[in-house]
Amino acid sequence: MREVPTTVKQSRVLVALVITVMAGTVACSTETGGRAVPDSTGAATTTPEESTSDSVEPTSETSGDLAAVDPCDLLTPSMKTTLGVTGEPQPEKTPSAELCQWSVDKGSIADSFTYGIAVFPRAGIDKVVAVGEKKEITVGSRKAIESLRAGGAVCAISIEVTPTSRVDVQASGGDGAALCAPALEAAELVEPELP
Amino acid sequence: MYIDEGKAAPLDAIGKSMNAFAQSAAAGQFAINQSGGDALLKAITKMAQWVESKAGVLGVLEQEPMLGGSNNAGIMKPYVQKVATDEQGFLIQLAAFRGTLLKAEEGIKQAMENYREVDDNTASRLA
Numbered sequence A: 001m002r003e004v005p006t007t008v009k010q011s012r013v014l015v016a017l018v019i020t021v022m023a024g025t026v027a028c029s030t031e032t033g034g035r036a037v038p039d040s041t042g043a044a045t046t047t048p049e050e051s052t053s054d055s056v057e058p059t060s061e062t063s064g065d066l067a068a069v070d071p072c073d074l075l076t077p078s079m080k081t082t083l084g085v086t087g088e089p090q091p092e093k094t095p096s097a098e099l100c101q102w103s104v105d106k107g108s109i110a111d112s113f114t115y116g117i118a119v120f121p122r123a124g125i126d127k128v129v130a131v132g133e134k135k136e137i138t139v140g141s142r143k144a145i146e147s148l149r150a151g152g153a154v155c156a157i158s159i160e161v162t163p164t165s166r167v168d169v170q171a172s173g174g175d176g177a178a179l180c181a182p183a184l185e186a187a188e189l190v191e192p193e194l195p
Numbered sequence B: 001m002y003i004d005e006g007k008a009a010p011l012d013a014i015g016k017s018m019n020a021f022a023q024s025a026a027a028g029q030f031a032i033n034q035s036g037g038d039a040l041l042k043a044i045t046k047m048a049q050w051v052e053s054k055a056g057v058l059g060v061l062e063q064e065p066m067l068g069g070s071n072n073a074g075i076m077k078p079y080v081q082k083v084a085t086d087e088q089g090f091l092i093q094l095a096a097f098r099g100t101l102l103k104a105e106e107g108i109k110q111a112m113e114n115y116r117e118v119d120d121n122t123a124s125r126l127a
Helices: A006-028 A077-083 A177-193 B006-026 B034-061 B071-084 B090-126
Strands: A090-093 A098-104 A113-120 A131-139 A142-149 A154-162 A165-172
Touching (some): A098 B034, A113 A177, A131 A177, A154 A177, A165 A177, A165 B034
Antiparallel strands (some): A090 A098, A131 A142, A142 A154
């Protein structure tokens, strides 16, 4: 019987050993390929699902919040054309409301008057103070009050926004009673713009 | 037209003067040319718009002032409202002043018409 040389015997052992180590490495490996990136921010991988609000509507924390509403913005250019508004907006601030007014020039003082929109964030239509009768009406789908103010020189349509807030659309001139029709016309245009 | 008492007495004089102005224009006693009349009408219109805007602000001030819920606030609120809406005082004067401006406008427009008539008559005579 021919004797196997020692060096060949050693080589076979070495190869078997290498094969065994390699098989164990492949079988036990849990590493995945790729480059490790630290997850330092929680939102790094989230997609922007929430869109920022770019709406021109007034922001409000609660529905019907008038605190951020500018009355000068409630009359749009198309409304001004419809109503015959000729003057620039005149803002005013009082303790209970923000007011904006626009003049309507009809060619003579007798026919001209001034529109106004007053935002009352903390007074509902139950708090309306008037000269004479307070007439309950509806503007759009909202409750409203038609009344005269300022000694009868102003007709105001108070539109309910919430039980404790409202917007008054008014017309002031010579005869307040005669100005209730244009005041109502303006109120019907403004109402859809309210929160 | 105005309440002729106390501090309102001078305003009564303005009202009477404006009535006289409108009457004399209607009687053809004076005339105003186009450019002069337009300037006067523009000034009167501006004044009337001022009156209307102040009436609008007063209508808002009439509403319940936000003085809080204390006892003192409750006592003060009706007085604040009454001052803003004193029908024997400022509001009446404001309305009367607007009426005066209306009279002034009528007088000026009539005076402008008077001027045009005189101008046309003169032109037809010279032709």
